[in-house]
Amino acid sequence: MIGAYPSVVVRVVSALLSPFILLFGLYIIAHGHYGPGGGFAGGVFVAAAVILPRMTLDEELAYRLAPPWLGPAAGGIGMLLFLAVATVPLALGGDFLDYAMVEIAGVAASRIRYLGILVVEIAVGIAVFGSVVLIFDVLTGKSDA
Amino acid sequence: MIVALDIAIFVIMLLTAALALRVKDLLTAVALLAGYSLVASVLFIGVAALDVGLVEAALGAGITGVLFIAAILLTTRRSVARERPKQQALTMVLIAGFFGLMVFASTDLPDRGDPEAPAQTGVSTVYVSQSLADTETPNVVTSLLADYRSQDTLGETLVILTAALAAALVLMRRPEDDAVEDERAKAAVEDERATDAVGGERATDAGEEQP
Numbered sequence: 001m002i003g004a005y006p007s008v009v010v011r012v013v014s015a016l017l018s019p020f021i022l023l024f025g026l027y028i029i030a031h032g033h034y035g036p037g038g039g040f041a042g043g044v045f046v047a048a049a050v051i052l053p054r055m056t057l058d059e060e061l062a063y064r065l066a067p068p069w070l071g072p073a074a075g076g077i078g079m080l081l082f083l084a085v086a087t088v089p090l091a092l093g094g095d096f097l098d099y100a101m102v103e104i105a106g107v108a109a110s111r112i113r114y115l116g117i118l119v120v121e122i123a124v125g126i127a128v129f130g131s132v133v134l135i136f137d138v139l140t141g142k143s144d145a
Numbered sequence: 146m147i148v149a150l151d152i153a154i155f156v157i158m159l160l161t162a163a164l165a166l167r168v169k170d171l172l173t174a175v176a177l178l179a180g181y182s183l184v185a186s187v188l189f190i191g192v193a194a195l196d197v198g199l200v201e202a203a204l205g206a207g208i209t210g211v212l213f214i215a216a217i218l219l220t221t222r223r224s225v226a227r228e229r230p231k232q233q234a235l236t237m238v239l240i241a242g243f244f245g246l247m248v249f250a251s252t253d254l255p256d257r258g259d260p261e262a263p264a265q266t267g268v269s270t271v272y273v274s275q276s277l278a279d280t281e282t283p284n285v286v287t288s289l290l291a292d293y294r295s296q297d298t299l300g301e302t303l304v305i306l307t308a309a310l311a312a313a314l315v316l317m318r319r320p321e322d323d324a325v326e327d328e329r330a331k332a333a334v335e336d337e338r339a340t341d342a343v344g345g346e347r348a349t350d351a352g353e354e355q356p
């Protein structure tokens with residue numbers, strides 16, 4: 001499961017594919033406004049891009065690319081980012097999670113809600129990525145959390 | 146909606162689910178469940194639920210299989226045959242009754258895509274018609290998840306993170322566990338040496354045991 005896979009074909013294909021899976025995951029997160037996807041699906045794809053090298057490449061290399069502390073750290077950061085975005089309108093006198101209360105000069109309220117959705121999707125993506133990587137690392141016994 | 150495709154999908158889903166229960170090799174069962182999820186994602190995409198289909202394909206057919214395989218590598222690959230429970234007839238009657246109840250209830254459901262369905266006449270009309278003006282987001286699912294109903298999404302994310310942390314707490318290998326295992330291994334080695342020592346090699350063994 002963990003460590004270099006015996007077949008060189010599998011190793012090379014995994015090493016070539018994982019950056020593109022990562023890119024696709026980021027695209028899914030960022031493109032949620034216009035197509036299927038968003039934070040949940042994108043976060044899973046980004047996690048797949050981290051898990052694939054762990055299963056096929058040399059152990060030292062795979063964990064240098066994405067160290068084991070990344071899972072819990074990303075989970076916490078994503079959740080905190082979501083909560084921070086949620087409480088900003090509250091501090092400005094609006095409702096919880098009501099992004100339209102944040103007023104930026106020259107930006108329409110609908111545009112601010114659009115940006116709020118983007119930040120929320122990124123936060124969800126980071127949290128889901130962290131959760132999946134954390135579960136994988138704990139199952140394979142590599143977590144140092 | 147293509148009826149033949151739907152029937153084929155349901156038949157494949159039933160077959161893979163039943164086979165996954167029957168096979169003794171757990172790795173095969175995981176592969177069957179991944180196939181089940183992939184066909185389920187085709188079903189979701191068939192009813193134009195693209196977001197759900199994407200998540201099902203990525204999570205159900207991809208990551209879940211990897212996590213299952215990791216769990217199999219930690220435990221065992223063969224499933225153990227369970228002894229048949231005594232109240233099997235009662236269980237079958239309960240399952241058949243529940244199935245009949247579900248089929249009976251499903252006859253009252255509105256047709257798929259019916260514009261008069263309760264789900265289409267309530268607050269969702271506002272979301273569908275106002276999403277573009279309110280949030281500049283053409284994908285209503287995204288604006289629903291992250292804007293109109295973002296509190297639900299906050300809760301969902303919290304649930305996912307909590308589940309991952311709980312799994313980590315249950316499965317994590319603590320240093321003291323390793324210490325206990327090391328001590329056990331050392332004790333086993335010493336037992337072996339004790340039996341070897343009968344052969345008169347006590348002096349060399351004692352020398353080796355000095356750290």
